[in-house]
Amino acid sequence: MRKFKPQPGFVVQAYRYALDPNARQEAALGSHCGAARAAYNWAVGWVEASWWQRRAEETYGTPEKELTAWRPWSLPTLRKRFNEAKHTDPRFAAWWEENSKEAYNTGLANASAAFDNYAKSKNGKRRGKRVGPPRFKSKRKARLACRFTTGTIRVDVDGRHITLPRLGRIRTHEPTCDLLTHVQAGTARILSATVRHERGRWFASFQVEVKRDLERVARPDVAVGIDLGVKTLAVLADSTGEIRTVPNPRHYEAALKLLRRASRTVSRRQGPDRRTGGKPSRRWEKANATRNKIHHRVANLRTDALHKLTTSVAAEYGTIVVEDLHVAGMLRNRRLARRIADAGFGEISRQLDYKTRRRHATRVIVADRWYPSSKTCSGCGAVKAKLPLHMRTYTCDACGLVIDRDDNAALNLAALAANAVTGTGVAGDQDTAPAALKPRGADRKTRTTRTASAGRAGGATLPHQRQTETRDRPHTEALTLW
Structure with a gap:
């Protein structure tokens, strides 16, 4: 195989293959995933032990300076403490050598990330729903997964086998020629591999840095x-x-x-x-x-x-x-x-x-959640105040247009891109010049007004348009232009 040469235009993507392990390999896969779960539970228990100890000491009236120190949950610290405990802890001493070190590192890394998410969520630095402290993983419910980042990780030259640390050579259910071709040509480098059991069988996902040329759309x-x-x-x-x-x-x-x-x-x-x-x-x-x-x-x-x-x-x-x-x-x-x-x-x-990130000169426009695509007439722009879900045909009271409800909504969504210059969001206003701004406001109520009059001078984007533009890259993160 040729040596990998980093070049511009490389992206990180995944190649996923179903596996056909034999009985011994299937048992080894389950053992590695179980080891990852055990390491995760150990890390959660080790960190939270200091939390419970401090809480007990506070009930005794212990001063703040004399309380038990908080235990850190950084990955290097967890690795060091786990390597010290695995020789003496009865939960690991008898069998920890049977699995690769990557199995335990998977559990410790997941525990460290879980504690980070909890701390950021509690301090208001993480978006989304509030995240609670990590909980122990049940043997019955935990998802079986293990990630390998070091050691022998490769796709064999026959195109039907892969090699993983400690697990050895495992046959794949489907050929791996697409990834093997890139590796042999020197245009791809395998970064890591993750084995996972889902939908009744084992899968292997390779995280690969591969050279990808942008494809043009039709x-x-x-x-x-x-x-x-x-x-x-x-x-x-x-x-x-x-x-x-x-x-x-x-x-x-x-x-x-x-x-x-x-x-x-x-x-x-x-x-x-x-x-x-x-x-x-x-x-x-x-x-x-x-x-x-x-x-x-x-x-x-x-x-x-x-x-x-x-x-x-x-x-x-x-x-x-x-x-x-x-x-x-x-x-x-x-x-x-x-x-x-x-x-x-x-x-x-x-x-x-x-x-769309793999395509050249493509963009995705995400319409705002409150944009009335179904209630707006695609012909004249009149907006209905109410449109029950059981009414599958849209009938405009202003121009008399009769059209299927879903077809009408799709036309209005397409008009958001077609009228990006004028700023209107109506299919029938593609040739209409923008007028004075009349924003919908923050009450989220649908008003029976013509949306063509909501165009912004200068062609700015309306509040119901969230657009991803193509500049130097084929696709960028979605930005809300409010």
Whole structure:
């Protein structure tokens, strides 16, 4: 193999392959992942021991200066303390040598990151929902994963095996020719490898620094608006007026009958009892494995369908407009939660975000969550005050336009990109000059006004447009231009 030569234009991406380990290798994989979990639990217990000790001392009236010192949770400190404890701690002394040091380093690194997230969240330095202190990982619920960063990590020359530290040579379920070609040509370097057990089988993900040339889209001057829904998965309306509907496969509903039958079979078997420590019967384990296979197949079908959709969209259009949907809030609707989860709205947005980074001169515009794409007339720009969800046909009271609700929303989303110069957000105002600014305000109420009059002088972006622009890079982080 040629020596890797760093060059401009290299990116870090993942190559993921399914594995076919034998019985010995599968046991070794499980042992490494279990070692990572044990190291994580040790680190959490070691750090929190000082917390509980200080709390107990405070109840005794111990002065602040005499309290037990806080134990640090930096990764170097955890490594040093763990290396001292593994020889004497009865939880590790008998078997720690059976696994690679990378297994324990995985658990310690995860614990250090968990404590960092908790500290940043508590101090207000971390966005999103408040994060609590790390908790111990259960052997029954913990996800099996282990990361290798040092040692022998390679893709074998036959294209059907990989080599990992202490685990040795493992056969892959699918060929690794795509990564092997880059490595042999000297245009890729493997940084790390992560083995994970999910959906009933083992996978290996390689983090690779690879040279990637930007790909050009088929129609760089065409913008497309994507309206996601439950009845139809997506409605694509481009700036040329073409509308395409992507039906919703509804994989989960298609397998619901089989899942109900399999679940009834599982419920009639003797399962595990956590209260008494009872173990499940073999018939229960066999029935549960059958039910899990149905779940795994549904998940694989959904992933395949979403990847095909997002790949085709990212390869065709130069500008993509999507909605900023509040998926977590939508899932609170008990009547639609199952169908919304089956559609995978959040996954579509995530895949479009990273797949457009591989294309030349592409951009993604994320419409504001409060932009009334469904209530706005794509012909004249009139906005309805209310539009119930059961009304699937949009009828404009101003111009008399009658159009499908989803088609109307997709046209308005495409207009956000087509009218980026004028600042309007209406499909029918592509040739309309901007007028005086009339912002929607902070009350988030839909007003029955013509959105064409909301254009900004100078062509600035409206509050309902969040855009990622292409400059020196094919794709940058999404910026909210308020």
